[in-house]
Each structure stands twice: as structure tokens, then as C-alpha cells.
Amino acid sequence: MWKELMRLMGTKVASTTPHNPRSDGQVEHANRVVEDMLRSFVGSNPEDWELWCANVEFTINDTRSDVTGFTLFHLVLGHSPMSQLDLFLQAATGQNSKRKGGEGTAREMTSKFAARLExxxxxxxxxxxxxxxxxxxxxxxxxxxxxxxxxxxDAKHLTENIINRESFGKLGPRWHGLLPITERFFSDQQRELRT
Structure with a gap:
């Protein structure tokens, strides 16, 4: 059934392996973005990372792309939903909290959506x-x-006596330092960083 569905949709299905940039580079990049955002939210309490997932998801979907100039919400829904900050600012300034309904007729909405997508x-x-x-x-x-x-x-290159990975797990600091370069052996390589 899946093969037929993919054929009808014109989708090319390819097998993939983890960490293969030729097959799943976009997924790896997206996972890295989510991991970095969670790391910034959890700080020194990585054990309650799941409490921040909804905030991270909303933030990613409501972030304007430098390339397209649109948020994911805007491309998919046609508008960005109001955030808690938007609601707070509206209440603080006394603005009307009712959103204007629709963008006109369905035909206008469809043409605007197509233009944004194009x-x-x-x-x-x-x-x-x-x-x-x-x-x-x-x-x-x-x-x-x-x-x-x-x-x-990069923390993945450090030994356990320099950085305690168990206390942070996967959401620990990605970088360690600033550390001084103490010695150079060749013009293009450095060696031994001391804390």
C-alpha cells in the first residue's frame, strides 16, 4: 500500500541511515536546532527538558526564516498565531483582543497563499x-x-575529568573554554589545552 501511495504522490522513497548527511541532512539539522534550543531553555535543570518542548516547537514555527522571509506558521496557516507575549501586550495597551476574521473570500485567500509559497x-x-x-x-x-x-x-572531544557529562546528559554545554593554546607543533595544528 505504501509503495503505491508514494508512487501516486510522485514521492521517491530512499532508505537512510543515521547521521548520513546525503540522506537525512535536513532532519539532522532540525534535530540539532531543537537540541540547541532545549539546551538554552533547560540551563542547569536538564531533567525536566520535556516541559519546554511545546515552547521550543512554537518558537521554531513562529521564527521568520532569513531565506523565505516567512514563518512556518505563515506559510502553512496563512498567519502567525498570537503568542502569550502578543496577548500580554494587547491587554497592557488596551487594544481590542478580537482578531479580524479571514482574509476575504476563499479565492483571495488561496491566491495569497499561492503567492507566498511561490x-x-x-x-x-x-x-x-x-x-x-x-x-x-x-x-x-x-x-x-x-x-x-x-x-x-567542542565538549565531545574533552575527557570526563574536564567536563561532567552525567550531570547534564545530552543537553549539557556544547563548548568548553575559553582555553589558552599552550604550544604549537606544526603551523596548522594545535595541541594540549589546559584549564
């Missing part, structure tokens, strides 16, 4: 072209550090 798709295509042009340069930019420079170190 605009978003065009902006996404331009952004992809820009990203492809800049991809190589970003990955191969020379970074030179000198002895005494302060750097942050």
Missing part, C-alpha cells in the same frame, strides 16, 4: 545557489592560531 520557493532556490557557491570557501578557510590565543573546545 515567493518562498524562489527565495529558497536563490539561497541554495548562494550556499553552493560559498560551501567550498567556508570549509577550506585557513584558520591560524598563535600560542596564547583563547579558544573554545
Amino acid at each position: 515567493d518562498a520557493c524562489a527565495k529558497l532556490e536563490l539561497a541554495q545557489q548562494r550556499q553552493q557557491r560559498n560551501q567550498f570557501d567556508k570549509r577550506h578557510a585557513a584558520k591560524s592560531f598563535q600560542q596564547g590565543d583563547l579558544v573554545r573546545v
Whole structure:
């Protein structure tokens, strides 16, 4: 049934493996965004991370994309729902709390939706072209550090005696430092960071 449904919808189904950027790069990026947002919400109390999931979801869906210029809510629903802050500001300023109903006729609403979607798709295509042009340069930019420079170190490369992973779990700090570079062996490699 699923194969036939995917065929009728024109969807190409491909098997994937975890952490494979060619197959699920968008999902991995989205998961990283959610993880980073949860990390910022939970702070030093990572055990109650699930209490923040609804806030993270709303925030992601109500964040304007730099590429498209729209929020996900706006593209899917045609408008952004009112947040708690919107309701508070409305009450504080004494504005009428009733929202204006609809955008006119269904035909107008559909045409506005199609125009927004077309605009978003065009902006996404331009952004992809820009990203492809800049991809190589970003990955191969020379970074030179000198002895005494302060750097942050990815926490996954640190030993347990430097950072206690058990107290934070997956939502612990991603970076550690600032740590000084104490010695250089080769012009392009650094070694031994001390706390």
C-alpha cells in the first residue's frame, strides 16, 4: 500500500541511515536546532527538558526564516498565531483582543497563499545557489592560531575529568573554554589545552 501511495504522490522513497548527511541532512539539522534550543531553555535543570518542548516547537514555527522571509506558521496557516507575549501586550495597551476574521473570500485567500509559497520557493532556490557557491570557501578557510590565543573546545572531544557529562546528559554545554593554546607543533595544528 505504501509503495503505491508514494508512487501516486510522485514521492521517491530512499532508505537512510543515521547521521548520513546525503540522506537525512535536513532532519539532522532540525534535530540539532531543537537540541540547541532545549539546551538554552533547560540551563542547569536538564531533567525536566520535556516541559519546554511545546515552547521550543512554537518558537521554531513562529521564527521568520532569513531565506523565505516567512514563518512556518505563515506559510502553512496563512498567519502567525498570537503568542502569550502578543496577548500580554494587547491587554497592557488596551487594544481590542478580537482578531479580524479571514482574509476575504476563499479565492483571495488561496491566491495569497499561492503567492507566498511561490515567493518562498524562489527565495529558497536563490539561497541554495548562494550556499553552493560559498560551501567550498567556508570549509577550506585557513584558520591560524598563535600560542596564547583563547579558544573554545567542542565538549565531545574533552575527557570526563574536564567536563561532567552525567550531570547534564545530552543537553549539557556544547563548548568548553575559553582555553589558552599552550604550544604549537606544526603551523596548522594545535595541541594540549589546559584549564
